[in-house]
Amino acid sequence: MNSSTRNVFLLVLAVIAVTGVGLIVASQRSAASTSSSGAAVKTVSYTMQGQPQTVRLTKIAGDAFSGSRFVRGADTAPVTVVEFADYECPACGVFATTTEAQFKAEFIDTGKVRVAFRDFPLSQHQNAPLAAIAASCANVEKRWEAMHDLLFRSQAQWSESSSNAFKAQLIGYAAQIGLDGNAFQTCLSSNQFNNAIQADMDAGAAVGLEATPTFIVGGYRLSSALPIEGLRAVLLEFGVK
Template identity: 40%
Template sequence: MAKDRVAAGRGRAGDPVKGGGGRKTDVRDTSRAPFYGVLGVIALAAVGFIVYQSMQAKSSGVITIDPNMTLPEASGYVMGNPAAPVQIIEFADFECPACGSFATLTEPDMRKRLIETGLASFRFMDYPLPIHANTWDAHFAAACANEQGRFWEMHDQLFMTQDQWASQVTNRPKAVFSRIAESLALDMGQWNECYDSQKYKLNIAANQREGDRRMVSSTPTFVIGDKVIRGALGFDELKMWVDSAAAKAPAPPPVPTGDTAAARGVPAGKSK
């Protein structure tokens, strides 16, 4: 690169030609100077890009946890009323294309027609697969957003931008995750510290181990009532499974009235 800059600045000496009065005139060919100048700019830009990339943290890659390690309770992330008659549990991987399809195509209807109406609750459980090199980092990004109350917003953006940070595209996904975190107005100092320290690694591993206990082997896998369903679901199929589980769910206890209410210390005609 240094040689290119020298050449561009110096040009290339042409052959001397005879001028008037018998004096020699040194004529320099500068026609290729712009060409070398452009090469120099490109070379500098390439070096800058390489330096920038080297400053970005590489993906954590696949993380393995000692199977004998004691982990925290597997809890996942809950949307809706936990006491809803049916719970939809999804074991998912943020880098899984089928999980992305469910999140972007089915979840909007699920939230509006099942969760917001109180018919069901939804629990997202981390299940990072070893075939996806960047997925653990995506789960870190989401867990650290959850620390600031923005898990579902990060969840949505991670699935919507899969093609920007998946392992086939980059081995430095944090740049994309950071932009998402900034767009969500997160405290970036707190988020970066959480992300870089892998603060919630064991919590994610606990959710993953719960999936193993339930014989999960692929994503997405859903647990609805006593049924385990593998593969992305469209809304109609999801609703069918929810209705089936609701039909089997125990009826809620009756509201105390009359003598029953009085026996419990509740004035007749009133309930707690």
């Protein structure tokens, strides 16, 4: 191979390497600076199964909590967490079924943390909007938490369903948690919660939501679900032991 061919080849390699590294760095930057003011980032480290883990929390502008409908925990709790989630998102389901019970027992039930759940149905999940409506309808009879738990627990059974089949499944779920069947069906077909769900989504967009689930912890955005070890470390950062 002559030296000019070799140099061109090396140049091409260098361009690919620089572009690739540049793209990776740019994607990190964009994640760190979506908040408008200050772009303060907290880094929290913890150990899980002997492996060091690091999470980044980005300061957000604005109030993610205001207007929340599904709130658990004491109003006097020192830290408020706002969870934005989609009932059809697998990562949200994993959090709800593997971590949330422990989190609730340790932090919500003990008055240390107040948690608001806000709907953020993603456009690529066809059944997510109706699932959000179903949870709102269950809330009419104060059974939001039961519907929330049941939807996440049975996510695999309905996430691939056609919309008609899903509606039938929802009616079954409503019966399981003791809702008034007729009222629930009427509510499900109505659009009475569309504005409320849209308000949740607007609140999510306002805090620079990138993925579900996203947690706003004491005014900082955490863009992934963490295991309980991670949540303990994050809350410790906010003075909650």
